[in-house]
Each structure stands twice: as structure tokens, then as C-alpha cells.
Amino acid sequence: MHCLHSTTLKSAFSRLKLLPGRWCHRLFSRSLSSASSKSSAWHRPDASAAAAVSVDEARRTLSVTWPSSAQGSTASHWEAASLFPLAWLRDSCQCPTCFNPATKSRTLHFKDFNPRVPVRSASVSPDSSTLTVEWQDGHRSSYSRQWLQVRSFTESARRRRGEALAFTARKKQWSQELTEFDYSELMSKDSVLLELLHHLDCFGCLLVRQSPTELGTLPKFGQRLAGFLAPSNYGHSFEVKSKSDPSNAAYTSGYLGLHIDQSFYSRRPGVQILHCISQPTDGSIQGGESLIADGFQAAAIMRRSHPDHFQALTTLPIDFNDYGSDFVGDFHFINRETVLRLNSIGEVDRVTFSGHSRDYNQNHLEPEKVQLLYEALKIFYETLSKPPCIIKHKMQTGHMQLLDNRRVLHGRLAFNVIGTAERFLHGGYVEWDEVYSRMRRLEEAARGDAREAQ
Amino acid sequence: MLRFGHMALPGPLKRFFCSIANATTVLLNPTERVITIKNATNEDKKMHFPLAWLRDNCPCPVCYSASSELRNLKMMDFCPRVNAVSVQMSEQSESMTVSWDDGHSSSYRLEWLRAVAFGADTAGRQRPPLTRNRPVLWCDASKATAPIWQPKKVRFEHIMKSDAELLLTLLELEERGLVLIEDCGVDSEVVKNICKRLSFPRTTHYGETFEMRAEAKPRNLGYTSDRLDFHTDLPYMHEQPGVQALLCQVQASGPGGDSLFADGFSAAEHIRRSRPDLFRLLTTVPVRFRDRGQLADRRFDLVATHATIELDCQPDGEWCYRRVHFSNQQRDLLQAWPLADVQLIYDALKAFNDVIEGRDISSDSSKVQLQVKLRSGEMALFDNSRLLHSRTGFSGERQLAGAYLLWDEVLSRRRTLESQLQIGRQD
Numbered sequence: 001m002h003c004l005h006s007t008t009l010k011s012a013f014s015r016l017k018l019l020p021g022r023w024c025h026r027l028f029s030r031s032l033s034s035a036s037s038k039s040s041a042w043h044r045p046d047a048s049a050a051a052a053v054s055v056d057e058a059r060r061t062l063s064v065t066w067p068s069s070a071q072g073s074t075a076s077h078w079e080a081a082s083l084f085p086l087a088w089l090r091d092s093c094q095c096p097t098c099f100n101p102a103t104k105s106r107t108l109h110f111k112d113f114n115p116r117v118p119v120r121s122a123s124v125s126p127d128s129s130t131l132t133v134e135w136q137d138g139h140r141s142s143y144s145r146q147w148l149q150v151r152s153f154t155e156s157a158r159r160r161r162g163e164a165l166a167f168t169a170r171k172k173q174w175s176q177e178l179t180e181f182d183y184s185e186l187m188s189k190d191s192v193l194l195e196l197l198h199h200l201d202c203f204g205c206l207l208v209r210q211s212p213t214e215l216g217t218l219p220k221f222g223q224r225l226a227g228f229l230a231p232s233n234y235g236h237s238f239e240v241k242s243k244s245d246p247s248n249a250a251y252t253s254g255y256l257g258l259h260i261d262q263s264f265y266s267r268r269p270g271v272q273i274l275h276c277i278s279q280p281t282d283g284s285i286q287g288g289e290s291l292i293a294d295g296f297q298a299a300a301i302m303r304r305s306h307p308d309h310f311q312a313l314t315t316l317p318i319d320f321n322d323y324g325s326d327f328v329g330d331f332h333f334i335n336r337e338t339v340l341r342l343n344s345i346g347e348v349d350r351v352t353f354s355g356h357s358r359d360y361n362q363n364h365l366e367p368e369k370v371q372l373l374y375e376a377l378k379i380f381y382e383t384l385s386k387p388p389c390i391i392k393h394k395m396q397t398g399h400m401q402l403l404d405n406r407r408v409l410h411g412r413l414a415f416n417v418i419g420t421a422e423r424f425l426h427g428g429y430v431e432w433d434e435v436y437s438r439m440r441r442l443e444e445a446a447r448g449d450a451r452e453a454q
Numbered sequence: 455m456l457r458f459g460h461m462a463l464p465g466p467l468k469r470f471f472c473s474i475a476n477a478t479t480v481l482l483n484p485t486e487r488v489i490t491i492k493n494a495t496n497e498d499k500k501m502h503f504p505l506a507w508l509r510d511n512c513p514c515p516v517c518y519s520a521s522s523e524l525r526n527l528k529m530m531d532f533c534p535r536v537n538a539v540s541v542q543m544s545e546q547s548e549s550m551t552v553s554w555d556d557g558h559s560s561s562y563r564l565e566w567l568r569a570v571a572f573g574a575d576t577a578g579r580q581r582p583p584l585t586r587n588r589p590v591l592w593c594d595a596s597k598a599t600a601p602i603w604q605p606k607k608v609r610f611e612h613i614m615k616s617d618a619e620l621l622l623t624l625l626e627l628e629e630r631g632l633v634l635i636e637d638c639g640v641d642s643e644v645v646k647n648i649c650k651r652l653s654f655p656r657t658t659h660y661g662e663t664f665e666m667r668a669e670a671k672p673r674n675l676g677y678t679s680d681r682l683d684f685h686t687d688l689p690y691m692h693e694q695p696g697v698q699a700l701l702c703q704v705q706a707s708g709p710g711g712d713s714l715f716a717d718g719f720s721a722a723e724h725i726r727r728s729r730p731d732l733f734r735l736l737t738t739v740p741v742r743f744r745d746r747g748q749l750a751d752r753r754f755d756l757v758a759t760h761a762t763i764e765l766d767c768q769p770d771g772e773w774c775y776r777r778v779h780f781s782n783q784q785r786d787l788l789q790a791w792p793l794a795d796v797q798l799i800y801d802a803l804k805a806f807n808d809v810i811e812g813r814d815i816s817s818d819s820s821k822v823q824l825q826v827k828l829r830s831g832e833m834a835l836f837d838n839s840r841l842l843h844s845r846t847g848f849s850g851e852r853q854l855a856g857a858y859l860l861w862d863e864v865l866s867r868r869r870t871l872e873s874q875l876q877i878g879r880q881d
Contacts, residue, residue, distance in 0.1 A: 060797040085796035092787050103674055103747045110683045110782035110807050115800035153793040161790055227752060228657050233863065257528045265862045267693040323523050328653045332869040333862060344740070356524040360511045360570060364579055367572040370504035371487050374534035381529040433691045433756050434659065440755040 051124035052081075053131065060086045062122060064131055066145060083153055087115045089133060092151075093141040171296055171407070172202045178393060179203070183211040183400070187224055194442040196402075197225070197435055200271065204404035205292050205391070211275065211400050218275040218426050221400065226434035230269050232262060235327035237428035240274075253416070258293050258384055258409040259354035261429075263320040264333040269429030272403045272410070276395040278424040285423050288415030289394045293384040295351035296407050299340050301383050302376075309376035313339040316373050319359040320352065334359070339380065350406045353380070384409060395425070405429070480550065482541050489541055489552070491567070501571035506534045508552060512560035578770065586865055587628040588774065589840060592717035593822055605630065605824065610638040610833070614651060621871040623835070624652075624864060627697070631837035632715055634826070638833045640703040642855035648699050648833065653863035656695045658688065659745075659754045667704075667853040673747055675783055679706075679849060684716055684810045684842040685781035688858070690743040690756045695858035696777075696839040702828035704853040711848035712827040713834060715841050716810040718778030720822040722763045724809050732802040736762040739799050743779065744786040757786065762806060777839040780806070810842055828854075 052065040065081040091106070091113065093099060098108040120134040131143045152158075179199055185192045186208060199206050211217055218237055222229035229236055262268040279285055302310040315338060322333045341350040365373065383389060392413075395401060403410055415423060481490045489508065491501045510525075510532060512518065517527040537555040544551065548564045592603050606626045612619045613635060623633050638644045645663050649655040655662045668679040675682055688694035705711055726733040741762055746755040760779040767773045780803075791799055812821055825846075828834065836843070839861070 087800035374506035
């Protein structure tokens with residue numbers, strides 16, 4: 001959790017005394033003789049129009065004004081000046097000593113970096129394609145115009161970059177029907193995989209149909225999505241069928257309330273995949289419908305309809321726990337967290353909720369706050385349990401259900417097995433870091449080049 | 455305004471023992487929706503039990519599953535406004551029974567009630583030993599002379615065989631963030647074995663375990679023989695694995711190849727006291743980290759954004775250090791910083807680095823760094839969410855193997871060891 005307050009930054013900046021300006025350097029690139037500027041026939045914007053560069057050591061910025069590249073323009077047409085921080089320019093030097101283009105990472109050592117290294121000179125090449133800065137430490141950096149323009153520090157450019165990174169800007173409300181994807185298309189076509197991952201990020205849930213019913217299907221699918229399945233205290237994957245000695249509520253056949261998996265983990269898996277190896281539709285499995293509920297939507301509804309209860313869910317932390325013995329041996333997990341977590345700009349970015357994993361000991365809470373908290377939990381649950389937040393569906397043999405475990409709660413109605421029929425689900429997780437990584441590389445490959453994603 | 459949270463370890467929980475024979479009174483307050491148990495001889499010791507919580511935690515077989523030790527009662531069947539019709543204390547059975555207006559009846563053992571009672575002395579508490587112990591800083595900048603701290607050394611065989619030794623090691627890891635394990639052998643399987651002793655190695659895009667050595671075509675500076683900047687590993691993940699095991703398989707025969715560790719929390723504390731303006735930047739400005747590359751046929755591009763120093767803030771204003779994210783190499787070229795703030799942000803990052811490097815801004819600094827030349831077969835087990843690490847340059851062959859673990863799982867192991875060995879504070 002971190003808080004970004006622009007007022008904090010501004011006040012910090014204003015309190016600090018600015019270093020006295022050492023000098024203010026103005027340097028214009030060589031241009032054609034002034035006589036030729038009177039005749040338009042002489043003007044070729046790419047050859048003759050020169051960029052203007054100036055350095056402000058007091059503000060520690062460099063300003064470069066590029067000539068307009070529009071056809072038939074004269075040297076008097078300029079683009080707006082672009083400002084770049086000097087510290088950033090030095091830090092972002094693209095020469096082989098400072099930067100590795102294969103990994104797009106900085107190789108300049110920080111211990112050798114002086115964030116206040118002054119500029120000795122700055123100039124733009126005659127064809128206005130390259131800005132060159134010579135630093136007082138003897139280093140020389142070159143930046144192409146295109147490279148600089150893509151990294152503009154204007155408010156609009158930063159806002160665009162910020163929006164691309166914003167968490168819930170991409171989140172969309174779902175409809176009452178789960179979107180379906182075809183397994184073999186997913187495994188063979190990158191474009192379909194990318195579409196699925198985008199859908200998962202925006203909507204939080206989807207169904208894959210026609211997957212093979214072998215046990216090894218899930219790890220293969222997880223690998224395709226995100227490189228590897230992420231294990232938990234229940235193993236590299238988990239099987240959901242009735243167990244005679246259940247170490248977890250999921251291993252029974254009773255009703256399973258809406259919950260977020262691994263609520264007792266602080267660092268929990270991001271995507272749950274449930275592969276339905278067997279759930280026959282001939283009536284031999286009674287019940288067993290899957291419930292999935294949109295936690296973000298329910299939170300948004302509560303924020304409007306019950307603001308005090310919403311606030312309780314964002315401020316009163318609850319202890320979630322899990323105690324038992326499984327893949328990791330004996331375990332005892334505890335996680336203290338609010339049901340709804342807000343990010344630095346007040347968006348709900350994570351839900352933590354589980355009836356069966358909510359610890360009995362909650363005495364870190366002030367007793368007067370407990371009633372409000374329980375009411376809030378109940379209202380949240382009721383909101384989750386009805387439209388537009390809930391989807392009920394029955395998994396069929398060959399289905400795979402994918403859920404965003406940060407946002408979507410899941411549950412299951414009780415089931416009853418007739419005769420020798422089998423209800424068998426195979427479950428596993430993948431990490432969002434790896435899913436986003438896959439999406440970035442797929443997008444890059446689809447664009448056909450290694451241009452920086454904006 | 456941030457109030458400085460306490461850094462000391464929490465004291466042992468006082469056992470509240472109240473004999474039922476001493477005229478215990480029970481009071482049901484329907485308006486406040488609380489049952490209060492009071493001891494006539496000790497008026498101050500009141501135990502409160504909100505009705506909603508009591509109903510939620512009814513221990514009967516319908517509401518609670520003893521076999522899986524989990525709540526059975528479903529939220530959809532639960533009414534947070536359920537009323538208590540009557541409350542009775544039984545001296546004989548040392549229990550309290552509540553009859554509810556939904557027809558249900560709940561019986562609670564008094565011993566259990568005492569352990570989980572709500573009260574002024576429990577509000578906000580951290581429930582030792584169940585939650586993470588507070589870190590003990592390597593150096594305290596407020597003191598004129600800092601005691602020199604040396605990391606704990608344990609033998610590998612001892613840790614693998616002795617639960618008590620393992621527990622002490624984990625407690626040291628929580629408090630100091632670093633433990634050295636000797637005589638591990640040089641097989642990289644050793645790293646997996648240590649992880650399995652705790653839970654399991656946490657796979658990343660670098661694999662289940664990773665190896666570090668100088669390579670002809672280094673994919674990043676780690677794979678060279680250069681001196682490295684201090685950094686935390688995996689800052690480009692939204693929540694990086696918090697524990698790292700690093701085994702020295704081959705140590706450079708010549709000079710150099712020393713491992714350097716620095717206490718990020720001590721460094722943060724130093725900056726907070728000496729440059730609060732820069733500290734504010736380090737705790738608020740989001741820094742984007744990135745790791746882009748290719749391993750075999752897998753291309754990756756992981757991105758995450760964090761403040762350099764992450765604080766854990768409570769609603770009442772109390773706070774503590776939570777994590778440090780710092781890596782010059784993996785700090786992305788693209789950031790979302792406003793133009794006017796950029797110079798100061800760089801000043802703050804550099805100041806933080808200077809403190810860690812020992813080249814800091816005040817003259818009487820205490821060192822937050824530790825230097826150790828690992829021998830072949832020696833392993834460092836350290837807190838990757840708190841310590842920064844690096845190495846000195848070297849020549850010749852040098853190889854390390856490593857893996858990551860989650861704090862969730864390491865803490866789980868610590869809890870189960872404590873309860874197995876019945877060591878430490880009881881809850």
C-alpha cells in the first residue's frame with residue numbers, strides 16, 4: 001500500500017531551496033544564412049530548419065524545440081518546446097556503457113551516478129534528428145528526436161501512460177453470460193490467447209470449452225498462459241472431489257460459500273483455473289453448480305448504497321487463517337487484511353473474503369466496531385449473491401473456468417452423486433505478473449516490432 | 455503526520471485467569487449488542503463479546519467443523535442483528551450458554567472466551583506469536599555508537615535435523631533479516647532442500663532455482679564479474695517473494711566476490727531523521743520497475759510499480775516499515791513522474807543509495823552494511839523485502855545458486871514449529 005499525494009510532492013519541492021542557477025546556456029544550431037530566409041524556395045524544413053536547445057541549470061531542465069515536420073512548412077513553424085529533466089536525461093543515456101538494448105535496462109552504476117551532474121554543452125544535429133548532450137563528467141549522450149518525443153513529459157503524455165497503467169480503468173462490468181473460448185484455438189493461435197488474457201483482465205472471468213479430459217491438461221494450459229502453474233500450500237495443483245478426511249472445506253460435497261481463494265495468504269495467487277475433468281450432464285450429479293461473483297461491482301454498489309459499511313470494509317482489518325496439514329506438511333497461515341483494499345487513488349484493487357477461513361479470534365478490533373463490520377460483511381455478501389454481481393453456471397466435462405482471484409469470488413452449491421458417477425475438478429493458479437508479461441510480449445509480437453509499448 | 459510506530463518486540467500475552475467461583479457477573483446489553491463478563495474482585499478486567507461475533511463463532515457441530523477446524527455457518531444464513539434471548543453461566547461446566555432469537559443455542563467454554571475476549575488491552579494488538587515479529591534494526595542512527603552486529607551462523611545439518619535450531623533461525627531471520635548457513639555442500643539441490651524444509655521453492659520466470667555466474671553474453675549486470683549496485687530482487691513483481699536463499703557453490707579464488715548486505719529499514723530510518731523531505735518522496739513516489747528478456751524460447755516482460763520505501767499504515771496513525779524496492783538496473787526508463795519533481799526524486803534515490811553505501815549525508819552515520827565473503831558451501835538466507843544486497847567485483851570463476859520463498863509460508867513454518875515445540879508465547 002502506498003499513497004501518492006501531489007500536494008505532498010509540491011510542498012516538499014517548495015520547501016527545498018533551489019540551487020542557485022550556475023549559468024543559463026543558449027545554443028542554437030547552425031542555420032542557413034539569414035539572406036536565404038527571405039525566399040521560400042530555399043527552405044527545406046528537414047535540411048535547413050534548425051532546432052533550438054536551451055539548458056536551465058537552476059531548474060535542472062533542458063528545452064528542445066523541434067521544427068515542424070509538416071510538408072511545405074517554413075522555418076517559422078515550430079512544434080511546442082519539449083522539456084526534459086537533466087537528471088533523467090543523464091540517467092537514461094542510451095550509449096553502450098549506460099544501457100543494454102536487449103534487456104532495455106540500465107547498466108550505469110548508481111554509485112557512480114551524480115543526479116546533479118551539470119551540462120557542458122547541448123546541441124541538435126543539422127538534420128534535427130539527434131540531440132547531443134556533453135556532461136561535465138566527460139560523458140556524452142545522444143538521443144534521437146523520435147525517442148525523445150515518445151518519452152515526452154507533457155501532462156497529456158504522462159496521463160496517457162498513466163491510464164495505460166491504471167488498474168481499474170480497464171475493468172468492465174460483466175454480463176450474465178460467461179464468454180467462452182475454444183481450447184484448441186487457444187493452444188494454437190497467439191491472437192486468441194491474447195484476446196482471452198485481455199478478457200480475463202477486463203472482466204475477471206471466462207470459460208474455455210472443449211479441453212481434453214486428461215489430468216495433464218491443466219499444467220500444459222497454465223504453461224501456455226503464464227509459463228508455469230504457481231503452487232500453494234495445497235500443492236502444485238489441487239483436485240476437487242469428495243475427500244474422506246477433508247483438510248479444506250472445498251473437499252466436501254456441501255455448499256461452499258462465496259470466497260476468495262487463499263484469503264489467508266498475503267501474497268496470494270492471482271488467477272484460478274478450474275479444469276472440469278468430469279461432471280456428467282445426465283443427471284447423475286445433482287447440484288454442484290458453480291457460483292461466481294464480481295467483488296469490484298459489489299463494492300461499487302455498496303460505496304453508493306451503504307457508504308458507512310463500505311468504509312468499514314476498507315478500514316477494519318480481519319484475520320483470515322488456515323490450519324492443517326497438506327503438501328507443505330503442517331501449516332498455520334494467518335493474514336490480517338481489510339475485505340476491500342484501496343490503492344493509492346482510492347480504487348478497490350483487491351478483495352479478501354472467506355466465511356470458512358475467517359478466524360474466530362478478531363479481538364484486535366474495538367468491540368464497538370464489530371457490529372458494523374458484521375453488518376457490512378452481510379450486506380457485501382447479499383450484494384454479491386444477486387444480479388448484476390452473480391453468475392451461476394454448471395461446469396461440464398471439458399470446461400475450464402478462469403477467475404481473477406483479486407476480484408471474483410467463487411462458491412459452489414451442494415452436490416449429490418448418484419451411483420458411480422464422478423465429479424472431478426482439477427484446479428491450479430497462475431500469477432498476474434506472468435500473465436501481464438505474456439500479454440506484453442504477445443502484443444509486441446503482434447505489432448511486429450520491438451517498439452516500446454506506450 | 456506520521457507517528458513513529460514502536461520497533462520493540464511485543465511482550466508476552468498476559469493470561470487472564472478468572473475463577474468462576476469468585477462471583478463472576480455476566481451482563482447482556484441489548485442496545486450496545488454486547489455481553490460483558492466482569493470479575494467482582496477485579497472491576498478493571500472486563501471481557502466484552504459482541505453478539506454478532508458470538509453468533510458467528512458458535513462452536514456447535516452445525517456452525518463449526520471440528521475436523522477441518524473451519525467455520526461451517528454460512529454468511530447467507532447469518533443474521534448480524536440476531537438477538538440474545540438469555541445468557542447463562544454454568545459454574546459446573548465452566549461455560550456460558552446463549553440462547554438466540556433464531557432458535558439456536560450456543561455454548562462457549564470460559565477458558566476459550568478468556569483467550570479471545572475483546573477489550574481495551576487487546577484492541578489493535580498484534581497477537582503474538584501469530585503475526586510477524588517486529589524487525590530489529592541493524593543500527594540505530596539515534597545512538598552515538600552503534601553496537602556491531604554479527605549475523606547468526608548455523609550449520610546446515612543442524613537446521614535440517616533439529617526443529618529447535620530451525621525455529622531459532624527463523625526468529626533471527628524475522629528480527630535481523632539475515633542468517634548464514636555453513637557446510638551446506640555445493641550441490642544446487644541443497645537450495646531446494648532448505649526451501650522444502652520450510653515450504654517449497656517459489657518458481658519465477660528464472661525457474662525453480664537460479665544460478666549466477668559471469669557469462670560471455672551477460673543478460674544483465676548480475677551475470678558479469680563487476681561490482682553491483684545494492685538492490686532488492688524482483689522489484690518488478692507486484693509482490694515479490696520476501697525470502698531468498700543464496701548458496702555459494704564456487705567462490706572466486708582471487709580477491710573480491712564478497713557479498714554485501716544492507717539493512718533497508720535502518721537506511722530508511724536514517725533518511726527519515728536526517729532528510730524528512732526526501733523520505734517523504736521515497737515513501738510516496740511510485741517507481742516503475744521492469745525485467746524484459748528471453749530465456750530459452752520464453753520471452754518475458756514483467757512490470758510493477760512501487761514506492762522505494764513501503765510503509766504499513768494503520769488507521770490509527772501508527773505505522774512501521776513494510777518493504778523496500780530498489781534496483782537501479784531494473785528501474786524502468788519510463789516513469790510517470792511530473793517534470794517538476796524529477797530532480798528531487800533522483801536526489802532522494804541517490805541519497806538513499808549513499809546511506810546504504812556508507813557514503814551518506816550526515817557525518818556521524820552508523821553503517822547499515824555488512825560485508826561477508828561466503829565460502830564454498832556457505833549459504834545466506836535473507837529477507838528480500840528488507841535487505842538490499844550486492845557484491846564486490848571479482849576475477850576468475852564464481853558461482854551461486856539461489857531460490858525464493860514467501861514470507862507467508864516461512865511464518866507458517868515458524869508458527870507450527872512453535873506450537874510443536876511449545877516454545878514461545880501462547881495465544
